[in-house]
Amino acid sequence: xxxxxxxxxxxxxxxxxxxxxxxxxxxxxxxxxxxxxxxxxxxxxxxxxxxxxxxxxxxxxxxxxxxxxxxxxxxxxxxxxxxxxxxxxxxxxxxxxxxxxxxxxxxxxxxxxxxxxxxxxxxxxxxxxxxxxxxxxxxxxxxxxxxxxxxxxxxxxxxxxxxxxxxxxxxxxxxxxxxxxxxxxxxxxxxxxxxxxxxxxxxxxxxxxxxxxxxxxxxxxxxxxxxxxxxxxxxxxxxxxxxxxxxxxxxxxxxxxxxxxxxxxxxxxxxxxxxxxxxxxxxxxxxxxxxx
Amino acid sequence: xxxxxxxxxxxxxxxxxxxxxxxxxxxxxxxxxxxxxxxxxxxxxxxxxxxxxxxxxxxxxxxxxxxxxxxxxxxxxxxxxxxxxxxxxxxxxxxxxxxxxxxxxxxxxxxxxxxxxxxxxxxxxxxxxxxxxxxxxxxxxxxxxxxxxxxxxxxxxx
Numbered sequence: 001x002x003x004x005x006x007x008x009x010x011x012x013x014x015x016x017x018x019x020x021x022x023x024x025x026x027x028x029x030x031x032x033x034x035x036x037x038x039x040x041x042x043x044x045x046x047x048x049x050x051x052x053x054x055x056x057x058x059x060x061x062x063x064x065x066x067x068x069x070x071x072x073x074x075x076x077x078x079x080x081x082x083x084x085x086x087x088x089x090x091x092x093x094x095x096x097x098x099x100x101x102x103x104x105x106x107x108x109x110x111x112x113x114x115x116x117x118x119x120x121x122x123x124x125x126x127x128x129x130x131x132x133x134x135x136x137x138x139x140x141x142x143x144x145x146x147x148x149x150x151x152x153x154x155x156x157x158x159x160x161x162x163x164x165x166x167x168x169x170x171x172x173x174x175x176x177x178x179x180x181x182x183x184x185x186x187x188x189x190x191x192x193x194x195x196x197x198x199x200x201x202x203x204x205x206x207x208x209x210x211x212x213x214x215x216x217x218x219x220x221x222x223x224x225x226x227x228x229x230x231x232x233x234x235x236x237x238x239x240x241x242x243x244x245x246x247x248x249x250x251x252x253x254x255x256x257x258x259x260x261x262x263x264x265x266x267x268x269x270x271x272x273x274x275x276x277x278x279x280x281x282x283x284x285x286x287x288x289x290x291x292x
Numbered sequence: 293x294x295x296x297x298x299x300x301x302x303x304x305x306x307x308x309x310x311x312x313x314x315x316x317x318x319x320x321x322x323x324x325x326x327x328x329x330x331x332x333x334x335x336x337x338x339x340x341x342x343x344x345x346x347x348x349x350x351x352x353x354x355x356x357x358x359x360x361x362x363x364x365x366x367x368x369x370x371x372x373x374x375x376x377x378x379x380x381x382x383x384x385x386x387x388x389x390x391x392x393x394x395x396x397x398x399x400x401x402x403x404x405x406x407x408x409x410x411x412x413x414x415x416x417x418x419x420x421x422x423x424x425x426x427x428x429x430x431x432x433x434x435x436x437x438x439x440x441x442x443x444x445x446x447x448x449x450x
Binding site: 119 | 308309310312313314316317318320321322328329330331334335337338341342345346348377378379380
């Protein structure tokens, strides 16, 4: 089949702000166009997250997303390209888009990563780790503050999974993260799969990090799958959630249960019953009601 | 693609955060040496994982291109992309398809996909593609596509 130029709906400038939705709660899922039908069919769903850069600031919203919003499901925009950890100031055009998307979705909260994705004008194509130094803390905090000037809702920051570390860390991971949260006033988006991946690849105990993080600052939690290649665990989002990650979810909830948890799946989508089973496992591990 | 070398500050472990981040991105995306002090094995694992992820993203934009290579797709893309930082998956796939067509290496099943895109969009190879306002007839690797008012017809297969 020949790909045709997509017809672009031209919308007039319209008031694009929705009333603010309820905070994320219970078990949710990352909304992706490929699984829009599955997500729409989840009867107990109260929140989803959407990649902020995939949502247009004006014009038509993706159909499945609009249906969820009309049903009162909370939609949280999740930025992946702002590069808040970049030494350069965050790009004003990207900030404007991010803030506009948050407004039109009526999001009670937005999220981004503690990472950088470009430097010297070159895109890395991936979230890259920062050195755990005071200079890097300063860079993140400066960018988060710039972003907060354009936002009308709080932001939650997500620590990433990294296959390598910088050679000159001055702070422990918990010190580094806590310092950023304290100085920026941001909430924490805790990715349990990232905690698991980093601990496994560094040979540390993931529970130690949970013990040292300010868990009362967690706005919501990511859960995702991964796979091992050549002795390293890769946080792929294209594999099933492994048992140890679910155990870590339970350990987290035993310490301080977060208000919301969600499954992140970004490709190689399994049949709907398998995806539903993963959501049920997250519900079981956290003690929240099943949404399927 | 040629780009200026990363700042040497990144090689010595010194330099500002900006210099060191630039050197790291260069090493990951442009085939430059791993910055000093980093674990070479892990850095290489991250580089390979990044190329695999990019290949998957290009597959979504250019499904027939990926299908045309079958199991060799990830390796084919990685070889091409190893020293080319991403311009986004749409342009990455487009640039690769054009390169392949130029050297008669475009899989036949991908010819219509490329011809259709060429007819529908104007892409100068340097900036974001724009949809064409006027009708266009384009041929790629033996496939010919006609676009009128945004609709595309395949006139001739490869």
